[in-house]
Amino acid sequence: MKNLLSAADLDRDEALAILDTASQMHAIQTREVKKLPPLRGRTIVNLFFEDSTRTRSSFEIAGKWLSADVINVSAKGSSVSKGESLRDTALTVAAMGVDALVVRHHASGAVQQLADWVDCHVVNAGDGTHEHPTQALLDAYTLRGKLGDLADRHIVIVGDITHSRVARSNVLLLNTLGARVTLVAPPTLMPSAVGTWPCTTSWDLDATLSGKEHGDVDAVMMLRVQRERMSGGYFPSEREYAIGYGLSPKRLELLAESAPVLHPGPMNRGLEISSAAADGLRSVVLDQVQAGVAVRMAVLYRLLSGAPEEAVAV
Amino acid sequence: MTAGGTSIVIKGAKPLGGKATDVRIEHGLITEVGPSLSADQTIEGDGLVLLPGFVDLHTHLREPGREDTETIATGSAAAALGGFTAVHAMANTNPVADTAEIVEQVYRLGQAAGLVEVRPVGAVTHGLEGETLAEIGTMARSAAGVRVFSDDGRCVHDARLMRRALEYIKPFDAVLAQHAQDPRLADHTACAHEGPISGKLGLAGWPAVAEESIIARDVMLAEHTGSRLHVCHVSTAGSVEVIRWAKSRGIDVTAEVTPHHLLLTVDLLAGDSAGGAAYDPVYKVNPPLRRSEDVEALRAALADGTIDAVATDHAPHASHDKEHAFGEAAFGMLGLETALGVVAESMVATGLLDWAGVADRMSMRPAVIGRVPGQGRPIAVGEPANLTLVDATTPHVVDAYALASLSRNTPFAGRTLPARVVATVFRGRPTVLDSALAELITA
Secondary structure, three states: OOOOOOOOHHOOHHHHHHHHHHHHHHOOOOOOEEEEEEEEEEEEEEOOOOOOOOHHHHHHHHHHHHHEEEEEEEEEOOHHHEEEEEEEEHHHHHHOOOOOOEEOOOOOOOOHHHHOOOOEEEEEEEEEOOOOOHHHHHHHHHHHHHHHHOOOOOOEEEOOOOOOHHHHHHHHHHHHHOEEEEEEHHHHOOOOOOHOOEEEEEEEEEHHOOOOOOOOOOOEEEOOOOOHEEEEEEEHHHHHHHHOEEEHHHHHOOOOOOOOOOOOOOEEEEEEEEEHHOOOOEEEHHHHHHHHHHHHHHHHHHHOOOOOOOOOOO | OOOOOEEEEEEEEEEEOOEEEEEEEEEOEEEEEEOOOOOOOOOOOOOEEEEOEEEEEEEEOOOOOOOOOOOOHHHHHHHHOEEEEEEEEEEOOOOOOOOOOHHHHHHHHHHOOOOEEEOOOOOEHHOOOOOEEEOOOHHHHHHOOOOOOOOOOOOOHHHHHHHHHHHHOHOOOOOEEEOOOOOOOOOOOOEEEHHHHHHHOOOOOOOOHHHHHHHHHHHHHHHHHHOOOOOOOOHHHHHHHHHHHHOOOOOOOEEOOOHHHHHHHHHHOOOOOOOOOOOEEHHOOOOOOOOHHHHHHHHHHHHHHHOOOOOEEEEOHHHHHHOHHHHHHOOEEEOOOOOHHHHHHHHHHHOOHHHHHHHHHHHHHHHHHHOOOOOOOOOOOEEEEOOEEEOOOEEEEEHHOHHHOOOOOEEEEEEEEOOOOEEEOOOEEEEEEOOOEEHHHOO
């Protein structure tokens, strides 16, 4: 595998291999000395065209624990306004002799375009409203930790699906892993032609969580809802959104006690998720963050070590 | 082939695809049509189709303002090579063509280039800002004689202003060419036909209804005001239905379709089976590429005359304005040098139009819509000699680097097209011979 641009790049075997490698990586996070040697002498650039604290730190820690040299390059602000094309920026950074680019961009497709222009490995750390494959991997990792094999498991994803790269990557990867996905949102926040996606959909969170609409629910993932969507007329008020689609304490009780609650963060407490859900026993929000480092170590290791089948010496 | 003579004969070409004959040209006019004619200069037309010179209602020649991407001279050369003898230059230049001074400058630069008639389009509103009317009367009465007014690139979306503009142009026998895009339904971020592809790729949707609802409103305003409306670059099956309904009511509406909307679909945004990459900004155009059902409806509408004309929307861009993320790249495609080939593939090879039909949609009707004197005329004695000679039997591959345009943003690069322009005659003078600019050959 040269690049990780889309969750669709991963077949079941490759996805499971990354998740298994991530388990091995996870084990070292509890060690006192966390550094492994495999990427010594390799250089990874985190090229971020959009602000991100958690994803960038997660990739940075992952690279450093594998002994790579990690450099953060912030290319924030539209390159259009700076007069430099995306291609110029990509070729400039790649010309410094980097082994891998980890790229976050505010425009959909930008990371795929960039990967066509450079020779080094490219990892998509989130492109616009398109995809965020390492987020889907860390979600799958977290879910497997709680539920075991994901085959035939029913995962519900709730929120602003239209503008969510997390939802797109999760639908693809969870399908690859054999799980069933139901997307829940008001019609204004459902992507066009969502009926062509490999999942079921609902406008009714209560009917979905109670299992009446699409069967028993094994896990629920709440997506962040941007407050500025209100001015776009996607929903009338925070209050109404929370009433219709927030994971309230009452709705939490519709879930089995074993059903994990995920959120990619940062959370809007009181809007899409109540504190009872965010801090409750079902919440795996911090497990997701921890899994993020392990999964990104696994991805970088498998892209850069050049021997994906070789076991990691831990 | 000799050059420099005062009389020219085109030997053995088939006017409108009919029976082969000779056509003699003298002093800018067709002086004789018949067998075995001779003249000082001969253009071999054996096996070729002779058409009236094409008239383009919609190009962006970028001068003044972006002479790095196209000039009136280079755009004129591209037009001549594409078989055009008249082109309309849209008003969204910098400065905007909203005064007599700018349209006259564009007109004179066209005359100086001397390869095609350049007809400036005047802005409908001052600075294309959609707030107050531009000096339409002054532009109409200027030396440029503007007859087409458009804020193209932007929609005249305010209904009251649109009504006033339609009323105001009436004394000038002018037409209002509308870029139909409701900016509330498709704002500046909208870049991909709203549907499965935009949803999957996470690109901001440009829904068909944003075009169709404006056309529906505009045809009713045209009916109410009794004025002439022309719809630019129609892109959806729904728009075709609205225009068909309007015409059936006797509303004075005409419409154009671009070559790219006759051939390309939104699926290209997701990459193609030949290994084309997804999100390639060369396919970013406004209005966006639509579904194959829309392509079929547009072809049928052009064939039955619901859509009157093919217009290129030739939109040159520098590579550094295209090599961005899809959502941030410039809108637009080149069109002048590939239009005939694309029409041949989408309309002639499919049996939807014969060559007389191509002449009607690419020359005669657009000349009437734009009120372009001496263009789009029959191939007959006494008519101005604006002619295009087409080879419809030798497929050729489009080479982006061989184009006369200063820009390279053609979506047809590497594609094989079934027909090409061999020669163009503008006011009795060959501008193109052997598919190259005539002045280069004679020099």
